[in-house]
Structures are given as C-alpha cells and as structure tokens.
Amino acid sequence: MAQDIFSQVNLQRVYRRRRLTNKIMLGLTGLMLVLALIPLIWIIVYVLIKGGRHINLDFFIHLPQPMGTTGGGILHAIEGSLVMVVLASVFSIPPALLAAFYLTTHESTPLASAIRFSTDLLAGVPSITVGLFGYAVIVLAQKHYSALAGGVVLAIIMLPVVIRSAEEMLKLVPPDLRAGSLALGAPEWKTAIKVVLPAAAEGIITGIMLGVARATGETAPLLFTALGNDNYEIGKMIKQGIEHNQSIFDVLGRIFEQPADALPLTLWKYAQQPYPERVEQSWAVALVLMLFVLSLNILARVWIARRRSALQ
C-alpha cells in the first residue's frame, strides 16, 4: 500500500528540491550573520582608528589638563569607573543571587511572582530615572554627589540583569543534583553554595559580566549621582591617608564619598567641548571603555575555560 503511494511520487524531485531549499536557507542565514556582524565590526574598527591615535601611556596615568590645553589623561575616569562598578557589584550580586535562588526553589509562590514582576519592571525603568532616584534619596540626603551614590544607582541597574540571567542558569541545574545533596541530609543553604552554585557557575559568571558591562557603559544615572570629578585620583587619596596616619576606613570613606568620574561620563562631556583636542580625546575614551568591557569578557571566558579543563 505504502509502496503504491511512493511509486507515484517523483522522489528524485523531492530530494532535489530539498537540497536546493537547504542551500538557499543556509546562504540566507550566512548572509544574516554577516549583516549582523557588520555594525559590530564597523564600530570596533571606527573607534580603533579614531581613538587609537591618542592612546599612550600618559593617557592612562595622568589626570586631565585644563580645558584648552593639550595633553592630559583620563586616570580619574578609569579609577572612578572601577570604584563605582566594584561598588555596584558588591551591592547587587549577593542580593541578586539570593533572589535567583529563591525564584528557582520557590518557583510558583506569590512572592516569587512578585519578585519576577518587579524585576521586569525594574529592567524597564529608564536609567536616567534611576539616576534621579539616586539623586533624591542619596545625594539630597547627604548634600553632596559621591562615588557611593553612583555605585548604588549602577547596582540598581545591574540587579535585574543578574537576577534574570542567574535564574535562567540555576533552572538548568538538574533537580536531582539538588535532591542528591538534600537526600544526604544537607541543609538547603549548603546545597545551594556547594552543589547548585558551582554547577551553574559558568552561566552565572556570564550573566554577571553582562550586568557589569551594562553598568560600565551607563552615563545618564551618573549625571545625577557621581557628577564627575577631574581630580579623582585614588593614589593621591591613599598617599594623603598615609601622611596623616589615617585608618584604611578613612581612606576608603574618602574614595567613596567624593564625587567621581566615569568613562562614559567623560566621553559624553569631552564630546561636547568646543576644543577639537577634547573631542579627539573622547574617541580615545570610547576605545578605553570598549577595551575595558571586552577584556572583562575575555577574562571571564578564560576563567571558564580553565575551570572546565581543570574539571576534566
């Protein structure tokens, strides 16, 4: 019966058509890939060309020169970005991981739905609004702009990114792995730290990197919180601390309490200056920013690869 049916269709034709469709679709996906890569490569090459000229050691280790003069660097922005991103990570990663754990272990409780909903809302809040919130709650209360306030608003921006990606990664951990630990009598928290987290570590790190990259690139929220500070220099603050015999907490306090600059903030400011030298420098800042995020990503990937091979 089946033979009768198949003797009536021209199989060769079916196969030919299938091969042709296959070729066309493959070509199409390849074309789309190239199209998608064009903007990325374009941006990288463009920034490399425009910014590369101004990159030299001085650019990394000096503070900016007064407007209108030549030379000077962006040490203040590099250090400010580092301080604020570290603060943002410290503030956001632990609560984000805890929230993600809650979401995976209590999947369908009302609180879990509430967390998921508000996380989505938070992710959709424009970053400038988050900045205004930081201004109202921290800057006005403290009566000054600070790296701390910048770190807090960046943390708020990182939070939903890390929660959602960590939740996705934790969901991929086989339930029996968790059950295996609990079945030995392990408490839930130990199971989370010793078994579930390591099993999902690679994906979670990638998610954290996404969050860090996002925080590193934010400009708007910092306008209202960190403000900017041409003289932000950690080395100097530490030296002063040592000279005045201050404790490490005093020095850290100063580092966090001062207004600070950040790479995207500097880029934005320089790009609007009437001095061509500054505009040129803003391209170099863009390049540093790009390399910063890129190298973070590469570091994370190297770490993951090393960990993988160590496990084998």
Added chain:
Amino acid sequence: MQTQTLTRKIETENLSVFYGSFKAISDVSVEIYENNVTALIGPSGCGKSTFLRSLNRLNDLVPKTAVAGKVLLDDTDIYAPSQDVVDIRRRVGIVFQRPNPFPMSIFDNVAYGPRLYGIKKKSVLAEIVEESLRGAALWDEVKDKLDKSGLALSGGQQQRLCIARTIAIEPEVILMDEPASALDPIATLRIEELIRKLRERFTIVIVTHNMQQAARVSDYTAFFNMGDDRAGYLVEFDETDRIFTNPQQKLTEEYITGRFG
C-alpha cells in the same frame, strides 16, 4: 533465596501520596525486610518513584505534596511531626536514576556526607572515602585520581560513585530508583553484582523496569499497577521467586510475562 528470620525494617500502612489534588499512590501497605533486596515493579507512571521517595521524605521537596497513612522505620513514624527529616535522610539514602555526582572532586563527592555530620579530620575522611569506594567497587578504578572531578568518570563509574557517596554516611536503608537504566549492559551487571553485595550490610529497595533484573537481584518483589483513577496501588507483594513462578494475581502474571504494561 531467603532462609534466616526476617526483621521488618520499613513498614507502610495505607500510604497515600498526593501531588496537589492528584492522588499518585493509594493505600499501599507493604513490609520491607532488613538485609533483603525488595524490587518495585509496575507500568510507567504507577507511582513507583513516588512510593520510593516517600520512604525518606524526599517528596517533601515537591511543593503541595501531602501524605496520608504511615511509614514506619524501625517502628517509628517518619512523618510524625517530632521526627527530624535530616535524621531520616541520614538513615535512608537514595541513588537516583541518572548518575548525579556533585561538581567537585571524587574525594569531595564521597566526603560530602560525612563532612555534613561534622567529620573534619583528613585522615578519618580519607579512611571513609577509601572504604566507601571499595564498598561501591570503584576504588581500584579511581584510587589514583581522587582529586579529579566526579563528572569526568563514565556513566557506570559515576553511578558507583553515587552509591559510594550514599554508603559513606552508613545509612540503614538504600533506595535505588532505576539505578542502571542509563547504563550499558556491562555497567548494569556490575551494579547488580554490587547490589547483591551491599545487601549484606544494608536494606535495599530498588525500582526497576527490567523483569530479569528484578528476578536477579531481589529477594522480594512488590508489583504496582495504576487504577482507573490513575492512582497507583499495590497488586501483589511476595518473595521474588513466587512472584515470578507462581503469582497469586492474574494481573501480576500478565505483567511479568509481558502481556501488558
């Protein structure tokens, strides 16, 4: 297969388990004897895993499960409010269908349980690890790479690692949920040999879909079936030899001869 006097290790009395409003098993009363292997057989979805996991309260992990009836371990009800669930799980270990070594070294996998109960001394841990790995017939294969990841072992080795991990805390009962179904025939044979050996030290309850396996490894067999309401119930429980040669229920005979299920 069985001659010496029987001690009752676990007894269930009219045990029913619910997932929300769905009754997964209904009124199961069965006795599990010390130092014997009891096999649970029955068609897919009839509640074998559910029954097994209710014996060490692993069902507690699933939200909205409820249990009616009793599970007595040495005559104490493990679902009694005063019972410490950690103590139950220490006394009743479980091996899962898919090998699930933790993402850590072979040594740490086996030492995980003992460490939970406060054993910290390296020399003591090393002794426990060696003994447990020997007990699980894995020692010779891994003794030179204890610091390598448990994930780097073959499937059969991983399953024996999980057995070693389970026996490292010296449970009284070991539950096994289709422990060999993800393994090739040779690895399966090794697991079966191991089960026969472990029987001397532990009470074992094993779920299997493989009739020959049930016949080979078990002393007693419980046959479950699914009722019209999809709730599983116990059809017959007896010595394995009797179940396979002279079952009392027609349904049992039909199932073991492959006429349904």
